[in-house]
């Protein structure tokens with residue numbers, strides 16, 4: 001571990017469990033540990049948090065006035081987000097396409113990138129993958145058939161504003177319209193990042209959602225999303241989780257977030273201590289590419305996993321960004337090493353202006369086919385299309401059914417070889433042939 005003179009303001013008296021566990025984990029990961037510098041939690045208490053060489057160099061070059069403490073303060077990261085043309089020009093060599101697209105932008109889904117996440121992007125290559133997911137380009141203003149501002153019909157399925165009740169036993173609780181970074185392909189682009197816009201988020205709105213859930217005993221599962229719920233301060237989030245936990249029929253609460261990836265400094269010890277009080281609590285984390293698996297993210301995921309929070313990943317399949325088996329395999333292997341189970345691979349929703357991000361559906365099946373059998377099943381997420389119009393998630397699998405021969409069902413394995421399974425009571429292969437599926 002390499003430490004920089006003057007970067008550790010306050011060495012801890014004894015290593016914490018999390019840090020020692022993380023250290024072991026990182027040894028196993030054979031990934032650079034980064035420099036450990038203090039992080040400030042909400043109450044101003046300091047703790048240690050890794051800073052990779054990449055992040056440190058970026059801070060010194062683009063935020064020379066910021067101390068290592070500032071860099072590791074998640075509120076500083078939020079305040080210093082790269083949001084305007086001038087901010088972008090200071091860090092990136094913008095292409096003409098990017099410059100025009102940024103100048104043209106109005107309304108929701110603004111530009112917003114934390115300095116930490118910007119440090120992972122290429123400064124001069126407009127085609128670099130992470131940069132493409134966060135800096136607008138002209139094709140974002142193209143409108144193609146089938147696109148919609150609310151393709152999943154969430155507004156239609158809203159029981160009260162900010163609460164989507166689509167599936168029988170669970171609800172989606174939209175807690176905030178704020179994110180720490182704004183993804184250009186966001187399904188909720190209509191509602192995020194615009195204060196005073198059509199979608200507002202307030203305590204009175206939360207109260208209406210609590211009342212609705214209290215009145216619906218069939219709701220056993222609440223997914224808190226947004227926006228990003230981890231941009232909410234600890235006390236308010238504690239209140240939200242506490243109110244949900246107090247509802248007897250709510251058995252299961254999940255947080256959907258990108259913060260552990262784009263603002264890992266937010267995962268303070270105080271936050272995880274608070275989250276632990278609300279178990280069983282699960283978390284779905286939005287990952288895109290293996291470059292996101294930095295020492296900082298190793299620490300944020302370790303803290304959450306050490307707090308007993310089961311972690312799953314959600315990845316949107318994006319054209320030219322992560323639509324290669326080798327990229328996804330590397331990402332998924334890295335996630336498993338960080339105790340994050342690849343959970344969903346999403347077909348990109350047909351959100352307005354998303355044509356440059358969308359692959360064919362066949363590409364998603366190709367990804368699953370390239371993973372299934374070629375690596376552990378734990379590294380294979382479920383590929384889903386969230387059906388436009390509010391149909392919900394529809395899982396898709398490559399076709400492993402090869403037909404039927406008498407009492408035998410014919411199945412194709414991951415190598416393309418056909419095998420027989422004795423299935424005298426079944427008619428599966430026949431039915432498929434008759435129906436013209438095969």
Ligand code: SF4
Nearest residue numbers: 179182183186227258
């Ligand atoms: S973090 Fe999530 S909610 Fe926020 S912009 Fe990205 S995809 Fe949308």
